[in-house]
Amino acid sequence: MDLILVRPHFHPHVALVQLNRPKELNALNLQLMAQLRETLKQLDADEEVRAIVITGNERAFAAGADIKEMAGKSAIDMFLIDQFATWDQIRKTRKPLIAAVSGFALGGGCELAMTCDMIIASETAVFGQPEIKLGIMPGAGGTQRLTRAIGKAKAMEMVLTGKHLPALEAERYGLVNKVVPVDLYLDEAMRLADEIAAMSPVAVRLAKESVNRAFETDLDEGLHFERKNFYLSFASEDQQEGMQAFIEKRPPHFQGK
Ligand code: HXC
Secondary structure: OOEEEEOOOOOOOEEEEEEOOHHHOOOEOHHHHHHHHHHHHHHHOOOOOOEEEEEOOOOEEEOOEOHHHHOOOOHHHHHHHOOHHHHHHHHOOOOOEEEEEOOEEEOHHHHHHHHOOEEEEEOOOEEEOHHHHHOOOOOOOHHHHHHHHHOHHHHHHHHHHOOOEEHHHHHHOOOOOEEEOOOOHHHHHHHHHHHHHOOOHHHHHHHHHHHHHOOOOOHHHHHHHHHHHHHHHOOOHHHHHHHHHHHOOOOOOOOOO
8 A cells, every 4th residue: 555544543533644655755656646635535524533644754754756657758648647636636625734744855745745734844854846856847836835935035946956955944934833853753743633633623624724815815805714714613513612611611522513
C-alpha cells in the first residue's frame, strides 16, 4: 500500500494518514494521489473523524511528484491525465487537515503540506519548490500558496532558485505553525488535532471555510461570508451546549449538531 490509514486508539476523533513509499522518499505518483483523494473523501464523510493528520516518515514527508513517472510525458499527456482534479478534491476536504512534516517537503510535497490547513514540522524538515532545476515550475499551487504564506520576495527566490527553506526559517516566515524535535513532531500534530477535535465540528467547519475565504476574496466579501457563517453557528445545538457549559462552569460536550 502506498498509503496507510490509522485510527489511533488514544485519539478517537483523529485519523492519521501516512504516505508510504519510503524508498522513493514518498514521491507522489498518480496512484498514491488517487489513494489519498479517496481516503480523505471517506474520512470527510465519517462522523467519528473530526480532524485528519497527514504525515510521511522521518526522512521525507514527500520529495515531490514522481519525476520518473512524469519524465516521458508530453504537455497533452499531462493535460489529459488532469492530476490537478485530484488535488482540487483534496483541497475541498472540509475537516481540518494537519501536515506533520519531517525531512523533505519538496515540490509537490511542499504543495501538499501547504494544501493542509496547518503544518507541524520537525527540526529536520526542509521545504522547497525545486521544480525550476528540472526545467519546469510548480503546478499544484506552489507559486500561489507559498507567496501568500511567506511573501513575494522569499517565495520568488525559492521558486526561481529551488533553494530550500529549513524548518526554523519556515516557522519565522509563517509557513509552519510550530517546529519541534524530530521525535515529537507526530505527537505534536496529533495533540493539535485532538485539541481541534474537542471543539464543535460544526463551528470548526464554518470557521475553516471562513478563514479560507480570506484568500479568495476582498475584505468586504470576506466579512460578509464570515457574518453568514457566524449566524449559522447559532443554529447548532453545539452553540447552546458551548454557552450553557460556560455558564455552568463545566467542560462542553459537542455533538456536531
Ligand atoms: C521520483 C524520487 C524523487 C522524486 C527522490 N526520489 N525524489 N523519485 N520522484 N521526486 C528517489 C531517488 O530517485 C532515489 O531512488 C530515492 O528516491 C532516494 O533519493 P536520493 O536522491 O538518492 O536521496 P538523497 O541523495 O538523500 O537526495 C534527496 C533529495 C533528492 C534532495 C530529496 O532525492 C531530490 O532532489 N529529489 C527530487 C526533488 C524534486 O525535484 N522534487 C520536485 C519534483 S517535481 P533510486 O531508486 O534512484 O535510488 C514536482 C512537481 C509537482 O513535484 C507538480 C504537481 C504535482
